[in-house]
Amino acid sequence: MCLSLGCSSPHNPLNCIVPPHMLRVMALRGDDKTARMARSLLKQNAALRDERAEHVSPPPPAQDGGTFAPHAVSPAEGLCCPDRRIHDGDGKAALPGRLVRAEGDDATGDADVDLAYDGAGQVFSLFADEYGRNSLDGAGMPLIATVRHRRNYNNAFWNGDQMAYGTGDGEVFRTFLELSVIGHEMAHGVIQHSGGLIYENQSGALNESIADVFGALSLQRSLGQQIHDADWLVGRGILGPGINGVALRSMKAPGTAYADDLLGQDPQPWHMDHFVTTTEDNGGVHINSGIPNHAFYLFCNYIGGKSWELPGQVWYRALQQLNNPMASFQQWADQTMDAVTAIAGRGTIEAVLLRRAWKLVGIAI
């Protein structure tokens, strides 16, 4: 691989020794000096690849038994490193606010800012190193985030262009800067740029579930956790100190994340028999997401190992190929079956176990 990039920098031995995926890790996790060097090498490698590409014919289309959806992103050429831009909202609603940490800047010592920066790097790394995706849009878009959005704001969101995190009011929520939450919001960006899932009813609950899945994978991967060691919680520790609950949602046991006098009982179902029909929350998108969430958890639990590897690849591929913004749970389940067949093969144990996972939540495929 190194040879294909060309060894044009004799003064930089790393360029010909360290493969790009390791450079990306160094760019994200190394100390300031190492990270700067790794970023510079990656940029140099990308430029060299572009230069080479001008002199070669494009490769033939992939023959993988299926055509990618129009919005699918091919594994990125020139995939380099994130371009993070963290802003401070100063308690106001205007976005993005004041730029406080740009890519490559030293840590600020402000916990919210540094968590947003580091978290964005972890999520970028998940999509880049595991699935070959260059940022949320697949084309290297900057990762813009605002911390301290509004005042006592009990929410975090993706607005189509950037992430925004409130501080919480200190009573119901104490923070939103937790890696599964950051991964969730950024995954909304990936979903948007993968053809989208309309944010209401079943397609909206799928949008929410896929965001939870990649939020959980971001966290587990950053901790190096095996499937059976993970807690499968989304938003662990973000609830206020007086709230009786461990997290916002549980993929392992939907409906059990909290039970509190103020918040009531976690309303998530894990089976289609308990699907909630409501006009609130865009048709219960944060409620019914418990069903596909649990199917993903069950699949991981059967397979074992690392969730971001085969299970994550299956979910990512299914998202890339879906091409149906109004997909139902059934259609999504079918798409994941197509994906596992393409990745692991027809009739394999992985395909059998995925079918079993969907069946257990009440979806027959």
Next chain:
Amino acid sequence: MIIDITAQGGFGGITAAAMKKTIDVDQQPRQMQQELCDAFEPRELQRLTRTPCPDCADRLTYRITVTEGQENPQVFTLREDQLPPEMLDLIDQM
């Protein structure tokens, strides 16, 4: 004029986590009264409901009820991104 605001939705999807506010505009300082009357003028709220919302993941939805004198209350449902930042700041101050 009485303004009632409730919100639902958001990342947590927890109704109890969202705020509920009632404000009697006549009881506010004069400058605030003017700001509130301008921002919550029913025709303005009606116009905002028509703003498109291309991507609303995890946004709050506000239900705003405006009651003027003896008239029937007027109810508007607005997504967070349909409200200008200045109006959201005003809601946060209320």
